[in-house]
Amino acid sequence: MSQDLRSGLVELTSRLIQFPSVNPPGYTVNIASFIRDWLGNLGFSSEFREYAKDKPNVIAKVGRGRPVLILNGHMDVVPPGDESRWAYSPFSGKVVEGRIYGRGATDMKGGLAVIMMVFTELAPIIEKRGSGTLILSATADEETGGHPGVEALVRDGVLIGDAAIVAEPSGSHRYYIGEKGLCQVKLVTRGRPAHGSLPILGDNAIMRLVRAIGKAEELINEFNRGIKLPSELMDAIRNSAEVYLEAARASGLNLTLSDFERVVGTVSFNPGVVRGGSKINMVPDYAELELDMRVPPGVSPSQVINYLRSGLSGAADVEVLDTSEPNYTSPNESIARLVHEGIERVLGTTPKPIIVTGATDGRYFRARGIPTVVYGPGELAMAHAYNEYVTVDDLFRTHDVMVYVVRRFFGIEG
Template sequence: MCAEVRDSLVELTSKLIQLPSVNPPGFTVNIIGFIKDWLTSRGFSVEIREYVKDKPNAIVRIGKGKPVLILNGHVDVVPPGDETRWSYPPFSGKVVEGKIFGRGSSDMKGGVAVLMMVFSKLAEKIEKSGAGTLILAATSDEETGGHPGVEALVKDGILRGDAAIIAEPSGSFRYYVGEKGLCQVKLVARGRPAHGSLPILGDNAIMRLVNSLIKARELVDDFNSRIKIPSELVGVIRNSAEAYYEAVGKSLGLRIEDFERVVGTVSFNPGVIRGGSKINMVPDHAELELDMRVPPGVNPNDVVNTLRSGLKDVDLEVLDVSQPNYTPPSERIVSLVHEGISRVLGREPKPIIVTGATDGRYLRYSGIPTVVYGPGELGLAHAYDEYVTIEDLVNTYNVLSYVITKFFNL
């Protein structure tokens, strides 16, 4: 890579960070406008699709016919939190000792910058060769579900293709082939009020809820003992556990086996609890919101049914469900990313599955083989002093240039 491209990558990443796009509220008009102007100034025609006010998406395509490759990145970021805990202002995009600091640097404005640069550099070659179609989609709202972003674009038929790459932060030496599904439910307990000094006259909803929570954990543990992970993902689960251990677990005294269990089973996290109105009253209502993440090979509706049939003292309400999803390691786009990392960077890469959700699920649900590969590390997203290294930007740019060139047989 020439110094000019490297410097342009750094400058573009820093500029994107300096355009706040915090979600909530998730307004992305300014940053999408900047991306549109940047692409337009380079001769590209940009389409804007807006499904929710002030949350537009920018789509640009070059070439024609098949195969079709989609490059995707979201432009919204999580809130910076307590800004006094940052070493540098969270929207400064400051470059210090080979790192670019700021909210969204890793998740995922560094990735968006890489995609913009790769697209602009390879577009003419792809178009002149007639080798197929390359699409770049800068999208909104991923941090709160991606519904007016990638999900809407897929449903509208705007994003259709033979393969996709999302530049979420994977680190330049690994890539994601899948992610766990979502199973979020609310447990609601109802009792009978009474004076707190005579609890035998009432029916304590909080106690009902606590007992049901303990039972729910037992039911999920039993469910987990019977899970069968798809054979082609057994090694991927182990890779994932090792990646999480290295990124965040070692410093906390956790083991690789701890992460292997979390990635390969249904996780269990009571996240919100509400109940009672006064200390000297027997509560007649209590509720708890329970977050569970479901590995490939498991249907989250089966988890819901297990809880519903086993919990007798509470009502169960489903809050949100999404299916776990993955792209088989045998798919061509997976092989190309694997090969690209190996040949360009000289490292044997490791495919992993992540515990959270990305917009990749909407593409996979529609039958598009999707790989997540981009600059940044697992432990940096959403953290104070978030940063992306210039080395990672350069590495992922070089790998993606290789992958796209090979994909179109250029």
């Protein structure tokens, strides 16, 4: 990687951070226009695809025919929070001692800059050789579900290919092959109101909810004992547990490897929001809990919901809030093997495939049957944090690996 490319990648990452594409509201007009102009100045045409007002997606394609490789990154970022807690302005893109600071530096303006650079470097070769099609997609709304972003683009056939790389932060020495699914439900209990001084005349919905929460936790623990995980993912689950354990120990938490193996390989249980009652001297007749659960590969959210409904019958109603299926790409798929090989050959280290507990836009590609790997600069622990940064070295390393992978994918020597 030449010095000009290196400085260009740092400058591009910093410039992307300077667009405050905060979600909500998640407007991407300004940053999308910058990307379109940046590509245009280098001789590449691109188009806007907009499914929600002021949230355009940018799509650029080169080459023809198959195979088709998609390089994807999202443009939106989470809010910066209390700006007084930042060492540098959250949208400065300031470069200090080998780090580029700002909201979205890790999640994922750094990854977006990498795939933009890789696209413009290799597109002329792919175009000239006619060895397939390379697609760059800078997309909207990932931080709130990706519905007018990757989900819509895949649904409409705009983003369809033989493989995809999503440049979310994995760190240059790791790659993600899958993610847990989402299962968010509401537990609702109802009672009978009465004066608080005579609670015996009423039926307290909050007390009913407390008992229902305890029962729900027992049911999930029982459900987890019967889970059978896909055998080809066992190494990835252990790898994931090791990564999370390392981060926990760095934070001073006294947890074990088996603790995190359970977190990755079972249905998690997190009561997130409780509501109930309207006045201290009234027996409440209504209470509810918003319950967040993450579901491992091999399990469907519908199985979890049905199990809860059966076990809580008569104790609480179970209402569905949001779900998404767990998903993964086999570590034996060509794109996964290429990324693995790229990290080994370029960085000289043995990488480990990971299953993550959160969700990315990769789930929409996988749902369409597109083998997908998440690989990009930055550490997951930095995402959404104060003083978020991406290191310059990690940008360079992921760039070089990505170039290797894309070249090999299209059979380009050199």
